[in-house]
Amino acid sequence: MKWRDPLLLIVVLLLLWQALYFFAGDIALSSPLATMRRLAQMLGDPRFVPHVLETLSAFLQAFVLAVLLGLAIGIALGAHRLTGEVAEPILVALYSIPKVTLYPIILLIFGIGMPAKVAFGTIQGVVPVALFTMNAIRNVNPVFNRTARVQNLSSIAWVRDVLVPATLPEIVTGIRVGFSLALIGTLLGEMFGAQRGLGFLLMQAMSLHNMPNIMAVTLLLVLFAAIVNTALLGIDRRLRRRSGAA
Amino acid sequence: MTGAEGGDAHVVLSAITRVYEGRPLDLALARGEFFAVVGPSGCGKSTLLDVIAGLARPTSGTVVFEGARVEGRVPDGVGVVFQEDASFPWLTVHDNIAFGLKYTSVAADEALARVDYAIAFMGLTDFRTAYPAQLSGGMRQRVCIARTLVQKPRLILLDEPFGALDQQTRLLMGDELLRLWRETGATVFLITHALDEAAMLSDRIGVMSARPGRFLEIMETHWPRTRDSTIVGNDDFGRLTSRLWTQLRGESIRALGHAGAVGVNQ
Incomplete structure (x- = not known):
């Protein structure tokens, strides 16, 4: 029964996609079946796989950097209340502005290629991880720290046994949001300043109006994002349910 | 006086x-x-x-x-029980009660015996693997009291x-x-x-x-x-x-x- 609702949702989405295809026709999009067939062909093409690996490599680097930097910034700002209060509006403003506006600066600094893609993905992903981490540390229930003091916990034991478990649910939520944004950032980086990767292929297909290719690459990305997000959401919900927050 | x-x-x-x-x-x-x-x-x-x-x-x-x-x-x-619910939401009732003993020199089997006794004494036997979110406010406070008492302050x-x-x-x-x-x-x-x-x-x-x-x-x-x-x-x-x-x-x-x-x- 656990799988019934997601399966039903997938069937409904496929039906909507098919209906939209009937309504809009080949010019606007390709059918679900044709898209899946095209994706299978592409995955079997040895020239396509390096593009997938390029994107995957750029994204993983960006994601890891976003998480590490986000955690470092979030911990620093969460631990020092005044710095956090000064930095929070700046971070929120950075979170709100379209990061594409920063792209020319990134290109000037890193040039066209992998470093620019990684930098763009990192910039997109780092802010939610930092914001959620900062708030998680700020919101640790003071009575937990008082309990740790009563037990005379060492700093290491306090971090390991109180701070980390107390902040983990909120940090995982930040990582989940950061994951989606780092993926978007990496692809945007590839679309506007790269010669390899799925974003580059997407841009190329768009300029040639190759609808089956656009749809096949998009489907691959959606599948990847959906699978990882489902896994992260599962961890997120498990942690929150345990702490009674959901 | x-x-x-x-x-x-x-x-x-x-x-x-x-x-x-x-x-x-x-x-x-x-x-x-x-x-x-x-x-x-x-x-x-x-x-x-x-x-x-x-x-x-x-x-x-x-x-x-x-x-x-x-x-x-x-x-x-010295043991302290606070007014606020100080049970750790990420630990089970058993692990919450055993929390403080981890940092003492009490032997593992002695610690286990004390925790088991406290769980029974506090009427939490059916909830030893439950998380605090699954307990009432009174039960959570009993967990906190038990956590203090197992250290025999x-x-x-x-x-x-x-x-x-x-x-x-x-x-x-x-x-x-x-x-x-x-x-x-x-x-x-x-x-x-x-x-x-x-x-x-x-x-x-x-x-x-x-x-x-x-x-x-x-x-x-x-x-x-x-x-x-x-x-x-x-x-x-x-x-x-x-x-x-x-x-x-x-x-x-x-x-x-x-x-x-x-x-x-x-």
């Missing part, structure tokens, strides 16, 4: 000031004594507990526990531990606390808002004034050590509660800042 009887002082507070900007506060608790503090909101009861525990430093004066000065850290042998500091519970549960928890107190022989220092709770549980009750807090009176209850919540029907209990309220009514009104409005003669 503020000294422990018989000279066997377990905890001694000398000339303590902090928020109590008025007269310095002196108090001595006898070993194995059950001492309660009542007073209006904001009079500094919880701060007094923090000072005794070593969680806050007094502005002046000293706290001595078992002959050693309390300075900046909670001494071994010689001084137990309780900051309104039953504040969030309904009256029936409070009375029953009071019985459990008295049973624990008798079994362990620990000295208990209880902060409470509830006058009946103080009257039922304590050997002595310190009545604090509105800020700046000081002891207006320390009352002796003269209850037998084997008491339980059935004493609430006792005439002496009624007289004691009434006397406590007589002392505190004016102070509580003063703390609320309403004296003029309700026309109290002080």
Whole structure:
């Protein structure tokens, strides 16, 4: 029964996609079946796989950097209340502005290629991880720290046994949001300043109006994002349910 | 008036000031004594507990526990139960209760035996693998009390531990606390808002004034050590509660800042 609702949702989405295809026709999009067939062909093409690996490599680097930097910034700002209060509006403003506006600066600094893609993905992903981490540390229930003091916990034991478990649910939520944004950032980086990767292929297909290719690459990305997000959401919900927050 | 009887002082507070900007506060608790503090909101009861525990430093004066000065850290042998729910939501009931023992030299099998005993004693046997989110407020507080007690503290500091519970549960928890107190022989220092709770549980009750807090009176209850919540029907209990309220009514009104409005003669 656990799988019934997601399966039903997938069937409904496929039906909507098919209906939209009937309504809009080949010019606007390709059918679900044709898209899946095209994706299978592409995955079997040895020239396509390096593009997938390029994107995957750029994204993983960006994601890891976003998480590490986000955690470092979030911990620093969460631990020092005044710095956090000064930095929070700046971070929120950075979170709100379209990061594409920063792209020319990134290109000037890193040039066209992998470093620019990684930098763009990192910039997109780092802010939610930092914001959620900062708030998680700020919101640790003071009575937990008082309990740790009563037990005379060492700093290491306090971090390991109180701070980390107390902040983990909120940090995982930040990582989940950061994951989606780092993926978007990496692809945007590839679309506007790269010669390899799925974003580059997407841009190329768009300029040639190759609808089956656009749809096949998009489907691959959606599948990847959906699978990882489902896994992260599962961890997120498990942690929150345990702490009674959901 | 503020000294422990018989000279066997377990905890001694000398000339303590902090928020109590008025007269310095002196108090001595006898070993194995059950001492309660009542007073209006904001009079500094919880701060007094923090000072005794070593969680806050007094502005002046000293706290001595078992002959050693309390300075900046909670001494071994002191357990604290807070008013707020301090159970860790990420740990099961069993692991919450065992939490403090991890950092002591208690052997693993002894620790396990103590936790099992506390779980049974607190009526949590069916919930040992449950998380706090699955428990009622009263059960969570029992988990916190058990977590403190498995470490066998010689001084137990309780900051309104039953504040969030309904009256029936409070009375029953009071019985459990008295049973624990008798079994362990620990000295208990209880902060409470509830006058009946103080009257039922304590050997002595310190009545604090509105800020700046000081002891207006320390009352002796003269209850037998084997008491339980059935004493609430006792005439002496009624007289004691009434006397406590007589002392505190004016102070509580003063703390609320309403004296003029309700026309109290002080």
